[in-house]
Amino acid sequence: MKSDKPATREQLGRTEWIAGAIETLADEGMAGMRVEALAKRLGVTKGSFYWHFKDRQDLFTAVLHTWKEGRIRDIDKQSSASEGQQGNQLMLIIDVYSTNRNRKGISIELAVRDWARRDAQAHAVVEEVDTYRLECTRKLFVACGFTDQEAKSRSLLLYAYVFGQSLMAYDRYDPKIIDFKRWIAEHIVSSR
Structure with a gap:
């Protein structure tokens, strides 16, 4: 039985707008992060957007900040x-990144x-996150007895591996892929 009451729209706060923008970014890239398209996707009016954000750039800054903090x-x-x-x-980090698809x-x-390739603000945020990521693993490698220079190299190798393999479709490459991944991880982390 259909109700005579009009459907009420859910109120969206700034946090929900940001979450919706991040989801849209993942699905459609920057092209989908137009105010009108976001409002339609979220089922609200453009006025709701301007209640929470000064302009589109304000949303972009909030999205980058949220991504960075996460x-x-x-x-x-x-x-x-x-x-x-x-x-x-270190082995756990490799395992988390290489098994979590x-x-x-x-x-x-x-x-x-991709956004960072075209936008200076996004590039700066990505660079900050990557530098932080590399520095944290560098400290772990140093604590394992590696020199600072080798620790930096291994940190870079670790992330080059985990990000690179996350982009690949290799499930059918060989039935022993798990063994290969373990071998690679051990070589990245082992002292010799």
């Missing part, structure tokens, strides 16, 4: 290790990085 939180969580467990934590997360990461 990445830094994850990096801190993934790179925290108790004394003597730094090598195990979170397509939405990968889509967001790729969309932000």
